[in-house]
Amino acid sequence: MTHREPAWRVAARELESSFEEERGAGERSASYVLSPFGARMNRVLLTGTLSPAEPIGKDPAQPFWRSRLSDPTGAVAVTAGSFQPRAMTQLRSSSAPRSAIVVGKVHLYKGRDGTGYLSVRAEGIRTVNETEERAALADAVRQTLDRLDLLERLASNPAVTSEELMDEGVPAHWITAARESLLRYPEADRAQFRGELRAAVRRVAGVATPGEAPEPPPTVQIRRDPPPPARAAPSASERAEESLVLEFLDQVAEASLDAYADRRELLARVGSRGLGSDRAEEVLTRLEDEGVVEEPIVGKLRRA
Amino acid sequence: MTENEPASGPREVRLRDLRPGEGPVEFVARIVTCDRREVSRKSDGGRRALLSGLLSDGTATVRFTWWDPPREGVERGLVIRAVGPEVGEYRGRTEVTFGWKSRVGPASEVELPAVDPAEVPERKVRDLAPPGEGFRVYVRVVRVTERSVSVGQERRVVYDGLVADETGTIGLSAWTDFHLRVGETLEITGGYLRAFRGVTQLVLDERATVRRVDRPELPDPASVLNSPPVTMAQLEERGGGPSASVEGLVVGLLPPSGLVYRCPECRRGTQDGSCRVHGQVEGVADLRARIVLDDGTGAVTVNAGRAETERLWGVTLEHVLGRLKERPDPAVWEGELLETLLGRRYRVRGPASHDEFGVTIQPESIEAADIDLDATAERLAARVGGGRP
Numbered sequence: 001m002t003h004r005e006p007a008w009r010v011a012a013r014e015l016e017s018s019f020e021e022e023r024g025a026g027e028r029s030a031s032y033v034l035s036p037f038g039a040r041m042n043r044v045l046l047t048g049t050l051s052p053a054e055p056i057g058k059d060p061a062q063p064f065w066r067s068r069l070s071d072p073t074g075a076v077a078v079t080a081g082s083f084q085p086r087a088m089t090q091l092r093s094s095s096a097p098r099s100a101i102v103v104g105k106v107h108l109y110k111g112r113d114g115t116g117y118l119s120v121r122a123e124g125i126r127t128v129n130e131t132e133e134r135a136a137l138a139d140a141v142r143q144t145l146d147r148l149d150l151l152e153r154l155a156s157n158p159a160v161t162s163e164e165l166m167d168e169g170v171p172a173h174w175i176t177a178a179r180e181s182l183l184r185y186p187e188a189d190r191a192q193f194r195g196e197l198r199a200a201v202r203r204v205a206g207v208a209t210p211g212e213a214p215e216p217p218p219t220v221q222i223r224r225d226p227p228p229p230a231r232a233a234p235s236a237s238e239r240a241e242e243s244l245v246l247e248f249l250d251q252v253a254e255a256s257l258d259a260y261a262d263r264r265e266l267l268a269r270v271g272s273r274g275l276g277s278d279r280a281e282e283v284l285t286r287l288e289d290e291g292v293v294e295e296p297i298v299g300k301l302r303r304a
Numbered sequence: 305m306t307e308n309e310p311a312s313g314p315r316e317v318r319l320r321d322l323r324p325g326e327g328p329v330e331f332v333a334r335i336v337t338c339d340r341r342e343v344s345r346k347s348d349g350g351r352r353a354l355l356s357g358l359l360s361d362g363t364a365t366v367r368f369t370w371w372d373p374p375r376e377g378v379e380r381g382l383v384i385r386a387v388g389p390e391v392g393e394y395r396g397r398t399e400v401t402f403g404w405k406s407r408v409g410p411a412s413e414v415e416l417p418a419v420d421p422a423e424v425p426e427r428k429v430r431d432l433a434p435p436g437e438g439f440r441v442y443v444r445v446v447r448v449t450e451r452s453v454s455v456g457q458e459r460r461v462v463y464d465g466l467v468a469d470e471t472g473t474i475g476l477s478a479w480t481d482f483h484l485r486v487g488e489t490l491e492i493t494g495g496y497l498r499a500f501r502g503v504t505q506l507v508l509d510e511r512a513t514v515r516r517v518d519r520p521e522l523p524d525p526a527s528v529l530n531s532p533p534v535t536m537a538q539l540e541e542r543g544g545g546p547s548a549s550v551e552g553l554v555v556g557l558l559p560p561s562g563l564v565y566r567c568p569e570c571r572r573g574t575q576d577g578s579c580r581v582h583g584q585v586e587g588v589a590d591l592r593a594r595i596v597l598d599d600g601t602g603a604v605t606v607n608a609g610r611a612e613t614e615r616l617w618g619v620t621l622e623h624v625l626g627r628l629k630e631r632p633d634p635a636v637w638e639g640e641l642l643e644t645l646l647g648r649r650y651r652v653r654g655p656a657s658h659d660e661f662g663v664t665i666q667p668e669s670i671e672a673a674d675i676d677l678d679a680t681a682e683r684l685a686a687r688v689g690g691g692r693p
Binding site: 206 | 647
């Protein structure tokens, strides 16, 4: 089943609090960012005030723009690059802050020291009026509260079965997400977060001003994770494999029209030199973890 | 050890009671479908005529194979009497073969066994699942429309509808005019079930019997059609349904959306000026939108045709065609359509089918939806605690 990923309705604060992820295992499986409050997000739908976009990135051939979307609970970076041409045009279309609905993919980048940078890569953006913004925010608050209630139920009664919950109409993937959240964020302060949603409710009621987060939020949210355990230094033979993979990556990239190396083609090439695809995947994963190689598009690799 | 030959001739049976290996039988049944072809013998390459299809007598439907059938006069609808057919089984389903040992000839309608509705078990709509026949249901007609289809060379009228009982709704497809009218309560016997794109349908043909009955307790059409929306997660779990109602926000479009070109013969979409069936054709311009509607629990695809697309977009096909010189790229139009629709809230109702890509709704209605912000804010305030907003 190639199910379309639903667009989770979340407030910005929930995204700011998320730093756990699940990487898909296979070549085409989705990856998810897991929040402390029961969302397991690949795609999200956000609403709030979108700031004017600023260009980031050095390569003029690969334009990349970033805005900040703020709602009454917090703010999150929204980006679009040349691979999302329509969203990029939309992101750049305004020089003044405006109310908007943004649909996009959640992206969590973790630096070497475990610092996480969460952003939403826009798939679609539309400037909306106040009523639409308040209605979309109402959805986000309602579903967030539904998820918080589900978490409380599971936390107080771990014996409740998924079947019982599904009979009550709780979506199966919400139950999976909630159980995973409880495991991965045992310290999450749900009562505090529930209180933080009050500002959003005031906005739904039309009382609060739009998207005025308490203080000007940073463009990216920085979190400290415990640093990953140090890896043993690679052996000489591992280094040799790495250089083989990199050599072919450069060759494949050179020959391709889009300057990316196709993952499958690369695996086939190194395979012909006796490096099996399992082993080659391991090497690629290591190179990606070390920040030498990146995969900005699924199946397309380049040097970072 | 001697075999017990029955003293008299073959037993007359109903198709429901047909079992392999129970001695010679005879039955009367109607040919429901039939298909004539020839097969080559391996031994000498000679051609041998063969007729195969389905037989029904109102109690069951069985597949038949008829070797060396009469050259003409055997067609769909004919009632036959078969004496001494071979009775076999394939994948748990009974089959009959008419060979040189069997005698098959025309019979009259009145010889068909009379099936008393009371004889077949009553089923509730919720429990109907294919394959199934030989049951009786009591339903209310919620909706019925007429459509014309081509079956082989022939044009036929099909009556599509929706019927309901207190346990659910099911789509109905009648190949005979039973003069169905919205609001009527019916007793249906002799229908059969099939799955069409993952959704069960009740099919009625000339074998079926429809009787008007008095069942005031069956839900009325308005309450069935105005049923509140279900979550998309629920719709996905159920695998669609004959009359689904959902509400959500537009989060994307699937290709092809916007300006499309269709084959003038079959209306399939063309690709690079070529139709999958009819080859190189002059495509006819059309508008459509394959809307991805999402409610946060799941997503469905809503296939909007030209009229709906024009209404939602506020742009007509004429307008697009008039500006093709300046903007020839369909992707630009698709982009504009997405920018118009993204994040809009709609309530959609219609039959929902289910396949490996998820749920697709063929909309009967797409309406802009609003929410009552004040009431919602009040409810949410109560849930977050901390007093009124």
